[in-house]
Amino acid sequence: xxxxxxxxxxxxxxxxxxxxxxxxxxxxxxxxxxxxxxxxxxxxxxxxxxxxxxxxxxxxxxxxxxxxxxxxxxxxxxxxxxxxxxxxxxxxxxxxxxxxxxxxxxxxxxxxxxxxxxxxxxxxxxxxxxxxxxxxxxxxxxxxx
Amino acid sequence: xxxxxxxxxxxxxxxxxxxxxxxxxxxxxxxxxxxxxxxxxxxxxxxxxxxxxxxxxxxxxxxxxxxxxxxxxxxxxxxxxxxxxxxxxxxxxxxxxxxxxxxxxxxxxxxxxxxxxxxxxxxxxxxxxxxxxxxxxxxxxxxxxxxxxxxxxxxxxxxxxxxxxxxxxxxxxxxxxxxxxxxxxxxxxxxxxxxxxxxxxxxxxxxxxxxxxxxxxxxxxxxxxxxxxxxxxxxxxxxxxxxxxxxxxxxxxxxxxxxxxxxxxxxxxxxxxxxxxxxxxxxxxxxxxxxxxxxxxxxxxxxxxxxxxxxxxxxxxxxxxxxxxxxxxxxxxxxxxxxxxxxxxxxxxxxxxxxxxxxxxxxxxxxxxxxxxxxxxxxxxxxxxxxxxxxxxxxxxxxxxxxxxxxxxxxxxxxxxxxxxxxxxxxxxxxxxxxxxxxxxxxxxxxxxxxxxxxxxxxxxxxxxxxxxxxxxxxxxxxxxxxxxxxxxxxxxxxxxxxxxxxxxxxxxxxxxxxxxxxxxxxxxxxxxxxxxxxxxxxxxxxxxxxxxxxxxxxxxxxxxxxxxxxxxxxxxxxxxxxxxxxxxxxxxxxxxxxxxxxxxxxxxxxxxxxxxxxxxxxxxxxxxxxxxxxxxxxxxxxxxxxxxxxxxxxxxxxxxxxxxxxxxxxxxxxxxxxxxxxxxxxxxxxxxxxxxxxxxxxxxxxxxxxxxxxxxxxxxxxxxxxxxxxxxxxxxxxxxxxxxxxxxxxxxxxxxxxxxxxxxxxxxxxxxxxxxxxxxxxxxxxxxxxxxxxxxxxxxxxxxxxxxxxxxxxxxxxxxxxxx
Numbered sequence: 001x002x003x004x005x006x007x008x009x010x011x012x013x014x015x016x017x018x019x020x021x022x023x024x025x026x027x028x029x030x031x032x033x034x035x036x037x038x039x040x041x042x043x044x045x046x047x048x049x050x051x052x053x054x055x056x057x058x059x060x061x062x063x064x065x066x067x068x069x070x071x072x073x074x075x076x077x078x079x080x081x082x083x084x085x086x087x088x089x090x091x092x093x094x095x096x097x098x099x100x101x102x103x104x105x106x107x108x109x110x111x112x113x114x115x116x117x118x119x120x121x122x123x124x125x126x127x128x129x130x131x132x133x134x135x136x137x138x139x140x141x142x143x144x145x
Numbered sequence: 146x147x148x149x150x151x152x153x154x155x156x157x158x159x160x161x162x163x164x165x166x167x168x169x170x171x172x173x174x175x176x177x178x179x180x181x182x183x184x185x186x187x188x189x190x191x192x193x194x195x196x197x198x199x200x201x202x203x204x205x206x207x208x209x210x211x212x213x214x215x216x217x218x219x220x221x222x223x224x225x226x227x228x229x230x231x232x233x234x235x236x237x238x239x240x241x242x243x244x245x246x247x248x249x250x251x252x253x254x255x256x257x258x259x260x261x262x263x264x265x266x267x268x269x270x271x272x273x274x275x276x277x278x279x280x281x282x283x284x285x286x287x288x289x290x291x292x293x294x295x296x297x298x299x300x301x302x303x304x305x306x307x308x309x310x311x312x313x314x315x316x317x318x319x320x321x322x323x324x325x326x327x328x329x330x331x332x333x334x335x336x337x338x339x340x341x342x343x344x345x346x347x348x349x350x351x352x353x354x355x356x357x358x359x360x361x362x363x364x365x366x367x368x369x370x371x372x373x374x375x376x377x378x379x380x381x382x383x384x385x386x387x388x389x390x391x392x393x394x395x396x397x398x399x400x401x402x403x404x405x406x407x408x409x410x411x412x413x414x415x416x417x418x419x420x421x422x423x424x425x426x427x428x429x430x431x432x433x434x435x436x437x438x439x440x441x442x443x444x445x446x447x448x449x450x451x452x453x454x455x456x457x458x459x460x461x462x463x464x465x466x467x468x469x470x471x472x473x474x475x476x477x478x479x480x481x482x483x484x485x486x487x488x489x490x491x492x493x494x495x496x497x498x499x500x501x502x503x504x505x506x507x508x509x510x511x512x513x514x515x516x517x518x519x520x521x522x523x524x525x526x527x528x529x530x531x532x533x534x535x536x537x538x539x540x541x542x543x544x545x546x547x548x549x550x551x552x553x554x555x556x557x558x559x560x561x562x563x564x565x566x567x568x569x570x571x572x573x574x575x576x577x578x579x580x581x582x583x584x585x586x587x588x589x590x591x592x593x594x595x596x597x598x599x600x601x602x603x604x605x606x607x608x609x610x611x612x613x614x615x616x617x618x619x620x621x622x623x624x625x626x627x628x629x630x631x632x633x634x635x636x637x638x639x640x641x642x643x644x645x646x647x648x649x650x651x652x653x654x655x656x657x658x659x660x661x662x663x664x665x666x667x668x669x670x671x672x673x674x675x676x677x678x679x680x681x682x683x684x685x686x687x688x689x690x691x692x693x694x695x696x697x698x699x700x701x702x703x704x705x706x707x708x709x710x711x712x713x714x715x716x717x718x719x720x721x722x723x724x725x726x727x728x729x730x731x732x733x734x735x736x737x738x739x740x741x742x743x744x745x746x747x748x749x750x751x752x753x754x755x756x757x758x759x760x761x762x763x764x765x766x767x768x769x770x771x772x773x774x775x776x777x778x779x780x781x782x783x784x785x786x787x788x789x790x791x792x793x794x795x796x797x798x799x800x801x802x803x804x805x806x807x808x809x810x811x812x813x814x815x816x817x818x819x820x821x822x823x824x825x826x827x828x829x830x831x832x833x834x835x836x837x838x839x840x841x842x843x844x845x846x847x848x849x850x851x852x853x854x855x856x857x858x859x860x861x862x863x864x865x866x867x868x869x870x871x872x873x874x875x876x877x878x879x880x881x882x883x884x885x886x887x888x889x890x891x892x893x894x895x896x897x898x899x900x901x902x903x904x905x906x907x908x909x910x911x912x913x914x915x916x917x918x919x920x921x922x923x924x925x926x927x928x929x930x931x932x933x934x935x936x937x938x939x940x941x942x943x944x945x946x947x948x949x950x951x952x953x954x955x956x957x958x959x960x961x962x963x964x965x966x
Contacts, residue, residue, distance in 0.1 A: 034607035043666040052646040081646035
């Protein structure tokens with residue numbers, strides 16, 4: 001059984017292993033980094049630490065968040081570096097049984113499939129569990145969407 | 146036993162460190178009784194401890210070495226090369242075994258039988274069958290202090306982690322202070338100035354102290370070099386003296402680790418490729434012993450290491466061939482290339498010129514890797530060489546990587562930081578500066594002192610836009626020399642460097658990031674990475690001596706460099722403007738209303754501070770720079786006078802602090818040049834109000850000092866005049882003869898060659914300019930000559946440092962001319 005932090009990207013519910021999440025903060029001032037991949041929103045100051053902000057919507061080929069959404073930043077640590085995943089909202093921590101996990105269907109959008117580890121069946125619908133390591137895999141840097 | 150082991154290991158490690166210094170002396174003079182005693186003590190302690198904690202392998206080696214050293218100490222044996230070699234081998238083995246124990250918690254597998262046998266045979270007075278060649282130790286004085294033992298008693302052992310934590314805290318404090326200073330600037334409130342200034346001074350001191358705890362003598366990075374050289378001289382059959390100087394120069398331990406390998410590599414190179422075989426040397430009339438010299442000197446915030454040898458020098462012919470072979474130069478370019486250009490090629494990949502790859506230095510690691518490593522620590526490396534005489538490398542690295550002064554620049558909407566170490570000069574181009582950007586094919590270049598500098602438009606490389614780029618950062622490093630074009634230069638800030646995340650470092654143009662005083666994150670540019678965007682434009686370079694001639698012809702300004710207001714960064718003021726420097730006892734400072742005054746040479750002089758209202762020190766003395774003009778005298782309180790340097794100043798006139806004229810690179814550091822006239826007349830003089838906008842017209846400035854040309858040109862430019870400047874009377878007169886029309890001329894009096902008086906007479910004697918208003922620019926000291934000046938043909942006098950009066954005079958002279966016309 002694993003625990004996931006659930007969050008929203010548009011109408012899609014996604015989850016990240018709770019063990020990898022270090023912090024959830026409001027999205028602060030982000031300094032754009034020229035030449036970086038489009039899904040890298042920039043760098044931001046999180047209480048004296050520099051966090052690289054990832055625009056998950058762009059990463060997954062979604063349109064920018066509509067007006068009125070106050071994005072949240074989920075801070076995770078990957079390979080010693082801190083990243084902030086920008087999402088529309090953060091909901092709760094849920095317990096997931098291995099039995100509820102399904103392989104990602106072949107019909108899932110390629111960009112989603114690259115970063116998802118499984119689909120979780122929940123009462124309210126489906127949830128995509130993201131593998132944060134895959135969001136920032138080195139070989140992806142050079143083939144930025 | 147488990148409790149004893151860590152203690153044993155740390156004690157042995159410490160002893161080995163001490164002995165490392167002793168070993169160097171032991172090699173040089175194996176009969177030195179004190180050195181012998183120290184080494185004996187280490188070996189003895191190791192042996193003694195081994196028995197307690199069951200480390201049989203270590204015990205056997207230590208025992209054999211102890212026996213040998215004991216006999217040496219007691220005079221039963223005389224030291225010889227074999228004994229030195231085997232003792233070093235034994236100490237090495239002890240070091241390796243204790244290291245393994247530290248890692249694995251147990252003794253490593255291995256057999257020291259042969260070593261022990263050799264040690265035993267030597268102890269018995271036998272000679273070894275394969276005698277080692279005579280030791281060629283180093284002749285230089287490494288200066289290991291003799292009272293190391295007593296020093297150890299006054300120090301305590303602190304874990305590196307704790308030091309790192311302290312450093313992080315201090316870094317955060319520095320950030321917070323920067324934030325506070327920024328905040329104060331924004332609100333303009335002065336209530337907190339005093340405590341803030343004290344806080345700032347304390348934090349600087351704290352930062353300095355904590356930094357020093359991380360500092361170690363650079364000898365730690367080269368302790369092994371004498372042994373490497375010794376081994377090399379045996380292997381290569383060369384006689385080599387290694388001279389080490391400045392081993393007590395300290396730098397951050399992190400830097401120490403980073404510099405170690407490049408140094409060792411370069412020393413190997415020097416021994417292998419640099420120095421000739423003894424016979425060859427003798428044939429050339431050189432001493433058969435070659436010398437490798439390594440020196441370290443601290444200069445400001447960085448260390449300069451110089452590694453030189455008296456060997457054969459670089460093979461320029463071979464470098465030419467290689468450059469053509471590898472397609473780096475066309476045959477014509479190679480033939481025309483200067484030695485400096487060719488020498489720089491050794492930092493390019495695959496450019497080893499050694500005829501054959503040897504085991505010593507041909508390990509696939511070239512000078513390109515050395516250069517890359519040094520540049521990774523924000524350092525630079527340069528080489529010069531004369532055939533037959535030797536080669537010299539100069540390496541400059543910052544003292545620490547943790548906190549680094551950086552220049553904040555802007556292009557388009559974005560801001561970036563550039564390490565100050567990398568910036569050699571700031572140049573303003575276009576209408577404001579006088580330097581013009583030309584095109585060499587598709588590549589923009591800047592002509593700077595007879596040399597063409599390729600330019601990189603930062604806004605284009607980073608795709609940030611930015612159209613008004615007219616500031617050039619001149620970057621000077623090992624292999625490259627180029628300029629970076631930016632829109633704005635903001636200021637300098639001490640940055641706490643944080644590494645960038647992998648996806649960003651993969652871009653190759655950022656070397657780190659940092660948090661600014663305003664809380665925003667800023668990316669630090671990797672100038673080496675940026676250089677790769679230059680493309681391979683062949684840049685024509687003039688002959689070296691021509692360039693030197695150009696440099697020499699340039700006038701320099703003597704600048705007084707100082708620190709003030711508890712701020713860490715240096716500031717400067719032209720020495721010509723300083724009347725004198727006073728060292729004032731604190732009890733001579735009196736309070737007068739809101740001001741502080743001091744009696745100096747019969748008159749009361751107000752003490753002022755760079756930013757905050759002045760607060761006298763609680764005790765001791767106050768150093769102050771005294772500025773005097775005809776009707777005002779003030780003393781500017783400074784923390785310390787750092788230096789007086791002759792600098793060729795390219796002043797960059799952008800600063801949001803009215804007391805600062807702009808910044809310029811002095812002695813390799815971006816330095817704020819203060820505006821004396823502001824301090825004298827505006828902030829404290831009570832005469833305020835911006836200068837009235839000029840009415841237009843063409844103004845000619847004649848002054849040999851680049852500083853004043855740089856200062857006055859933008860000043861008049863901003864006031865609405867069209868300004869041309871000339872560096873000499875002859876240059877000005879040739880403008881006249883060319884028929885250039887002007888409305889007013891400002892001329893310096895003291896100039897080399899023809900002076901201002903000659904100029905005035907020449908103007909008045911005839912020609913197009915006979916009727917022009919002619920204003921004399923004078924230093925305070927020249928006021929006495931006023932009559933002579935007026936006689937020569939000047940209309941008015943104005944002091945250079947009184948910018949307000951100068952503008953008013955130019956303005957009124959212009960209107961008078963208009964009316965007369």
